[in-house]
Amino acid sequence: xxxxxxxxxxxxxxxxxxxxxxxxxxxxxxxxxxxxxxxxxxxxxxxxxxxxxxxxxxxxxxxxxxxxxxxxxxxxxxxxxxxxxxxxxxxxxxxxxxxxxxxxxxxxxxxxxxxxxxxxxxxxxxxxxxxxxxxxxxxxxxxxxxxxxxxxxxxxxxxxxxxxxxxxxxxxxxxxxxxxxxxxxxxxxxxxxxxxxxxxxxxxxxxxxxxxxxxxxxxxxxxxxxxxxxxxxxxxxxxxxxxxxxxxxxxxxxxxxxxxxxxxxxxxxxxxxxxxxxxxxxxxxxxxxxxxxxxxxxxxxxxxxxxxxxxxxxxxxxxxxxxxxxxxxxxxxxxxxxxxxxxxxxxxxxxxxxxxxxxxxxxxxxxxxxxxxxxxxxxxxxxxxxxxxxxxxxxxxxxxxxxxxxxxxxxxxxxxxxxxxxxxxxxxxxxxxxxxxxxxxxxxxxxx
Ligand code: DMJ
Numbered sequence: 001x002x003x004x005x006x007x008x009x010x011x012x013x014x015x016x017x018x019x020x021x022x023x024x025x026x027x028x029x030x031x032x033x034x035x036x037x038x039x040x041x042x043x044x045x046x047x048x049x050x051x052x053x054x055x056x057x058x059x060x061x062x063x064x065x066x067x068x069x070x071x072x073x074x075x076x077x078x079x080x081x082x083x084x085x086x087x088x089x090x091x092x093x094x095x096x097x098x099x100x101x102x103x104x105x106x107x108x109x110x111x112x113x114x115x116x117x118x119x120x121x122x123x124x125x126x127x128x129x130x131x132x133x134x135x136x137x138x139x140x141x142x143x144x145x146x147x148x149x150x151x152x153x154x155x156x157x158x159x160x161x162x163x164x165x166x167x168x169x170x171x172x173x174x175x176x177x178x179x180x181x182x183x184x185x186x187x188x189x190x191x192x193x194x195x196x197x198x199x200x201x202x203x204x205x206x207x208x209x210x211x212x213x214x215x216x217x218x219x220x221x222x223x224x225x226x227x228x229x230x231x232x233x234x235x236x237x238x239x240x241x242x243x244x245x246x247x248x249x250x251x252x253x254x255x256x257x258x259x260x261x262x263x264x265x266x267x268x269x270x271x272x273x274x275x276x277x278x279x280x281x282x283x284x285x286x287x288x289x290x291x292x293x294x295x296x297x298x299x300x301x302x303x304x305x306x307x308x309x310x311x312x313x314x315x316x317x318x319x320x321x322x323x324x325x326x327x328x329x330x331x332x333x334x335x336x337x338x339x340x341x342x343x344x345x346x347x348x349x350x351x352x353x354x355x356x357x358x359x360x361x362x363x364x365x366x367x368x369x370x371x372x373x374x375x376x377x378x379x380x381x382x383x384x385x386x387x388x389x390x391x392x393x394x395x396x397x398x399x400x401x402x403x404x405x406x407x408x409x410x411x412x413x414x415x416x417x418x419x420x421x422x423x424x425x426x427x428x429x430x431x432x433x434x435x436x437x438x439x440x441x442x443x444x445x446x447x448x
Contacts, residue, residue, distance in 0.1 A: 019257040029423035033082050036416045042391030055391040058297035073119035074413035078128045096131050101139050104161040109146045110174040114439040117181045122441035140185045152200040153221035159286050168222045172215045175205050176240030180437045183251045191419040204260050213266030214286040229287040235299045239438040250435040251446045276321035282341045297336030308365050323355050330398040332381040347396040353414035360422040375422045414440035
């Protein structure tokens with residue numbers, strides 16, 4: 001009897017271990033949903049009505065002193081996709097009863113566009129309530145003065161009430177990341193002004209690429225002159241390239257496709273870098289193509305997804321392998337490493353989504369189980385190192401695992417959405433019918 005009981009105990013332990021190891025996709029999707037509810041629950045409890053939760057001090061943060069409901073708008077479509085009907089209904093009520101852009105504050109065009117305009121357009125497309133579209137249209141109008149520069153390249157900041165703009169030194173990402181949202185707004189309102197402004201900016205930027213086809217990091221929007229000529233695919237340039245390809249997919253714009261084709265040729269010629277440590281994309285001078293640094297980081301990890309979207313699966317999977325190596329250096333990814341030495345350059349982790357986004361795209365196209373295993377590792381790292389009793393916290397340092405009092409809205413908009421979609425039933429989202437903006441808001445494809 002004693003022997004039988006020990007046998008039973010061993011059997012039960014073995015079974016529970018193996019079921020933990022082989023959680024099905026559906027079980028993993030459910031687990032991610034529970035983590036979303038944990039994070040959203042903390043937002044509800046400690047930050048309701050504000051821009052973002054501060055998970056360690058259990059209070060809130062408003063970007064500009066007053067709330068623009070950054071987290072509620074950013075998180076809405078994730079709730080819809082996860083089937084969280086009650087939470088979505090409560091969130092919708094909060095947004096529609098409280099959100100107003102008639103505020104005397106200076107906002108950063110890029111962030112407001114990708115999180116709020118992109119978020120509201122997605123709210124409208126997934127929910128259908130015209131009031132979301134009215135909010136988006138109002139916001140779009142308040143962002144338009146950004147484009148009133150001598151070159152048509154947008155300034156960085158605009159006052160939502162007065163339309164006053166500032167900051168003439170801008171970067172390709174903050175210049176070239178409007179066309180998906182502004183194009184969609186034009187399509188839905190039948191007013192071409194938004195599309196036209198964003199397209200002029202994109203054309204003007206592309207026109208200023210170097211003779212070898214690359215852009216730099218900083219440009220003066222008053223003169224059109226480059227101020228910093230370092231070229232890369234990282235923060236300050238990243239989503240400019242993303243939007244060239246996606247504008248073609250979302251809006252059917254052939255010119256954007258041509259711009260993307262020319263850009264990816266130059267990127268692969270000059271930035272791509274194969275070393276013993278793996279395949280990477282580093283930094284070069286935009287005019288000479290001479291390599292100036294060997295840095296790669298969490299933001300660059302969006303690139304495998306983009307390469308996959310373009311059909312270059314060999315490069316996409318090779319690069320994702322490098323990204324995963326970077327993640328595994330410390331069990332969760334640092335903001336930036338030097339890939340020549342594999343040393344950490346910036347050790348923080350602000351709960352970024354890009355590496356998970358790439359795993360999701362690659363799994364969608366290849367069905368290779370290794371991307372699900374990566375997803376499991378991302379889930380484990382997040383839960384082990386970033387979960388707190390009040391939501392999720394960024395890490396100040398991935399080596400020491402010291403936490404930071406911040407949970408950016410993109411954690412709910414992107415990180416948990418992509419992780420959920422990686423594991424969820426394919427019926428949840430018809431991948432070919434949508435294009436994700438750079439904040440993971442799925443916008444419906446359709447010509448203008
Ligand atoms: C998000 O706001 C967007 O994905 C943006 O393109 C880059 N930074 C964050 C996430 O890392």
